Amino acid sequence: xxxxxxxxxxxxxxxxxxxxxxxxxxxxxxxxxxxxxxxxxxxxxxxxxxxxxxxxxxxxxxxxxxxxxxxxxxxxxxxxxxxxxxxxxxxxxxxxxxxxxxxxxxxxxxxxxxxxxxxxxxxxxxxxxxxxxxxxxxxxxxxxxxxxxxxxxxxxxxxxxxxxxxxxxxxxxxxxxxxxxxxxxxxxxxxxxxxxxxxxxxxxxxxxxxxxxxxxxxxx
Numbered sequence: 001x002x003x004x005x006x007x008x009x010x011x012x013x014x015x016x017x018x019x020x021x022x023x024x025x026x027x028x029x030x031x032x033x034x035x036x037x038x039x040x041x042x043x044x045x046x047x048x049x050x051x052x053x054x055x056x057x058x059x060x061x062x063x064x065x066x067x068x069x070x071x072x073x074x075x076x077x078x079x080x081x082x083x084x085x086x087x088x089x090x091x092x093x094x095x096x097x098x099x100x101x102x103x104x105x106x107x108x109x110x111x112x113x114x115x116x117x118x119x120x121x122x123x124x125x126x127x128x129x130x131x132x133x134x135x136x137x138x139x140x141x142x143x144x145x146x147x148x149x150x151x152x153x154x155x156x157x158x159x160x161x162x163x164x165x166x167x168x169x170x171x172x173x174x175x176x177x178x179x180x181x182x183x184x185x186x187x188x189x190x191x192x193x194x195x196x197x198x199x200x201x202x203x204x205x206x207x208x209x210x211x212x213x214x215x216x217x218x219x220x
Contacts, residue, residue, distance in 0.1 A: 008032065009184060012191065013198055014214040017170035017207035020179035024198075026191055029144055029184040030058055033096055036135055038128060038143035040151065041102035045071055045081045045088070050150040052102075060094040067102070084113060085123030087131045097142070099135050103128045105147035108154070117153060118161065121146065125165045133176060140180045148190050155193040163198065163205055171206035 009027025025032065029051065039055045041047070045067035047056025056063055070088060071081035082088050087103040106113040106120035113120060124146055132138050145162045147153040166183065169176055185191055202209055213219035 011214065012195065012211075014210040014219065015167060015205070015207045016210045017167060018172070019170050019175045020181070021210075022166055022170055022181045022183065022207070024191075024194060025182055025184045026186065027184060028186055029142060030054065030095075032142050032182055032184050034140035034142035034180070034182060035097065035137045036099050036101065036132065036141050037092065037095060037097040038101045038103055038141065038146075040144060040146050040149065041082060041104050042107070043080045043083055043104050045102055051144055055095070055100070058095055059092060059100065062093045063090060063100070066090050066093075085120050085127060087124070087127035089131045089135060098137050101128055101131045101135075103146055105151060106153065108147070108152040117147075118157075121153065121158070121161055122165065125169075129169055129176065132178065138178050140182065141178050142182045142184060145183055145185055145190060145194075148185070149187065155190045156197060159190065159194040159197040160201065163194075163201075167206040
């Protein structure tokens, strides 16, 4: 479960699924603890934009060197370091996380990706889940909403897809080995869209809402 530092972020949504909880938090993702951190990377794994840049800076130069070596090896096969809809795992280095999963989602600033953004986003989450399931220590996962910052994915649509995909992973199929997912954002616009989507569709999402009980101190 999430450690005490999670209280540094505001808990907005709490949902209980078959295999654990999913929470939406408002705050600084780098001040929320867990076992495994997800970052929204670009296809070069360069860590030069948005949240990914902040995470690379916090992790230190060792992370940049590690991702550079991934890029070198992939280029030998005429492949991008990490293509759209793909993900890779690295150590966390100076981050308070054992591992870091880098996910490349659609960049909606590019029409050729924006036109297929729904399918590409689903591929990105599937790749992320595959990486997570290969990591031994994954009980508490800390992640941003994929592609909802500088990659310009439409927030309303993205909020709905985020909840549908993540909640299904925690409520259907086999146990993923993760008992807490913390979706963390500091973007008020995205958060407002998430609240609206959740209010409109809460009864249709997988799992059971525990937000009200949590606010009243009746749910851990």
